[in-house]
Amino acid sequence: MTRDIMGGSPGPTLSHVNDTKGGVRHAILIDPADQTPDMAAKRCVAAVAAGSKMILVGGSTGTDMQNVHNTVVAIKEALELITWASTQDSDLQEDSWIVPVVLFPAGAAALSPAADGITFMMLMNSTTPQFLIEEQLAGAPYIREAGVETLPMGYVVCAPGGRVGEVGEADLLEENQPERAAAYAMTAQSYGFELLYLEAGSGAEKPVSTNLIKSARESCDLTIIVGGGIREGSVARAAAQAGADWIVTGNLTESFDDADELQRVLTEFISTMNG
Secondary structure, three states: OOOOOOOOOOOHHHHHHHOOOOOOEEEEEEOHHHOOHHHHHHHHHHHHHHOOOEEEEEOOOOOOHHHHHHHHHHHHHHHHHHHHHHHHOOOOOHHHHOOOEEEEOOOOOOOOOOOOEEEEEEEOOEOOHHHHHHHHHHHHHHHHHHOOOEEEEEEEEEOOOHHHHHHOOEOOEOOOOHHHHHHHHHHHHHHOOOEEEEEOOOOOOOOOOHHHHHHHHOOOOOEEEEEOOOOOHHHHHHHHHHOOOEEEEOHHHHOOOOHHHHHHHHHHHHHHHOO
16 A cells, blocks of 8 residues: 555545546646646646546656746645635535645656655656666655655556657557556556556657557556547547546647636546546
8 A cells, every 4th residue: 555755654645546436537737847837727727627636747857846836836726715715605516626736747856845746656668767766766855855645656658659758768668569568567566556657648649559558457456547649538538448547638738728718628528538
């Protein structure tokens, strides 16, 4: 069982992520390098209003720690304000606004003590020690000092891979390699990871193959997260039917500056995803 803050009692954020009884859920990915903290907060409010159940903050390798922290703080303050308002307004459901803000770092420089948790991940198919262990070694003391809950995760980059595959020097998992997907899933569970993230790459032309998702699902009991190249609810639905517990969208969210329009699009997306 995963422990809060690298030891101790089980953490509430991981419990939320691993609670898959209600079916597939949607997470929004916010890249602080691509938007101001205020815009990130507006997009997150729209996403949560539409039904998103987790906010991931991270992405670009060049993001500095202060920018990440400012973005996390802005998002949490916006959600806390609406959560408070919901206690004063019977038309607003308070529980629906309690959504974790989780760091999804590209490296040890993208951290914030204000986050509810951090995906403490190994890029399992990287060919360089930097993303297998070195970034984790650099970040672990800070995470311990900050008291941020860790979410141990195996991270596998699938074809086409995009920029993350290039930066991470990944030996891409190809569509016709279900046995390899199964092996990664088994390995992740054997390492004691709680989550397995199958990533096609930001803005990928094609999402992760359902063949790979299905193979991973049949080979482990981990919570499976799928992201990259998912722009339509029907594609998300196919991934869910193959075994995904979470669907992550990032570029889709960044396509809209108007919060009302984003909420409408994501509401339709999530509705289609859930069938």
